[in-house]
Amino acid sequence: MRETDFIGGFAKGLRVIEAFGETKPRLTITDISRETGLDRATARRCLLTLAELGYAAYDGKFFELTPRILRLGHAYLSAxxxxxxxxxxxxxxxxxxxxxxxxxxxxxxxxxxxxxxxxxxxxxxxxxxxxxxxxxxxxxxxxxxxxxxxxxxxxxxxxxxxxxxxxxxxxxxxxxxxxxxxxxxxxxxxxxxxxxxxxxxxxxxxxxxxxxxxxxxxxxxxxxxxxxxxxxxxxxxxxxxxxxxxxxxxx
Missing domain, CATH: 3.30.450.40 (GAF domain)
Structure with a gap:
């Protein structure tokens, strides 16, 4: 793949999604930064974008994925x-x-x-x-x-x-x-x-x-x-x- 074909922001967003799991259902910006290696500002933007699109919920401190995220996995299982x-x-x-x-x-x-x-x-x-x-x-x-x-x-x-x-x-x-x-x-x-x-x-x-x-x-x-x-x-x-x-x- 050519370097110009790689969308870095999209890749970072996927890393943020993958940071959540059964033992880590609720994470802060600091948690996400530590889990993904992204700086806090980037982690914050990714999380707020997911929240804006309905893929995450935010209570002012913790983020957690919403059921909407199941659409991503269901797409594979359906296909x-x-x-x-x-x-x-x-x-x-x-x-x-x-x-x-x-x-x-x-x-x-x-x-x-x-x-x-x-x-x-x-x-x-x-x-x-x-x-x-x-x-x-x-x-x-x-x-x-x-x-x-x-x-x-x-x-x-x-x-x-x-x-x-x-x-x-x-x-x-x-x-x-x-x-x-x-x-x-x-x-x-x-x-x-x-x-x-x-x-x-x-x-x-x-x-x-x-x-x-x-x-x-x-x-x-x-x-x-x-x-x-x-x-x-x-x-x-x-x-x-x-x-x-x-x-x-x-x-």
Whole structure:
């Protein structure tokens, strides 16, 4: 892209929107400046513009996003057929195995949930369409990274803010690259309490007819429900049925 094609003000506004989240629903100008790296004057202008357009509310100190912001995410969910295609299969899979099932896509260093069928809450945070998790330590993230060329996957891992969420979290880039090689070999990823203590998950790629991974499918379960290797025997066959059924439908 040519430098003259880049609209800096628009990019700054998007950075401001992305600063808000489940743990940061209400932010001050100072908070936004710190979160985005923008100076206070720029952060203030962006926030007041969002408020003027109805995308944010302002009480004189704190800003918070309004429901109008959902139009931005809904535009993607409406434009892509993926969520509509996978949701019935997730519902059936979740009902069949008695656990939560999800589908996600890769976005930079994170995965974004595009569909979910929840049997019960398996994490301390609530996961819905639009939720994000770091790719390096999520089962669906490992599957999607493994589908990339090694140099590209390594660049994403290097760019990730790799932190040890639990004593089991793998953060060393070389170890993570070895994990991706194993995922490619076996065709699935198994995460044992790397995101959160007490949570295990198993994922595999959702590929189109040309063999390209367009998304990932996973089942997450409390660790007390199944040992790590039990998950392979208990859930993988049903997941592979969904994988095969969706293959001719995905573009």
């Amino acid at each position: 892509t057929p993926l969520p509509r295609l996978v949701q019935p299969y997730l519902d059936q899979l979740s009902e069949k195995v008695g656990q939560s099932a999800s589908a996600s896509v890769l976005d930079g260093t994170e995965i974004v949930y595009v569909a979910r069928a929840a049997q019960k809450r398996v994490m301390s945070i609530s996961l819905t369409a639009g939720s994000r998790l770091p790719a390096y330590c999520a089962s669906m993230g490992r599957v999607l990274l493994a589908a990339l060329p090694e140099t590209e996957a390594r660049a994403i891992i290097d760019a990730s803010q790799r932190k040890a969420n639990t004593p089991f979290t793998k953060t060393d880039p070389d170890i993570l690259m070895a994990e991706l090689s194993e995922v490619r070999r076996q065709g699935y990823a198994l995460i044992d309490q790397e995101l959160e203590i007490g949570l295990r998950s198993i994922a595999l790629p959702l590929e189109n007819a040309r063999g390209r991974a367009v998304a990932a499918l996973n089942i997450g379960t409390p660790a007390v429900h199944a040992a790590a290797q039990e998950m392979v025997e208990r859930y993988l066959p049903a997941m592979r049925e969904v994988q095969a059924a969706l293959r001719p439908l995905l573009s």
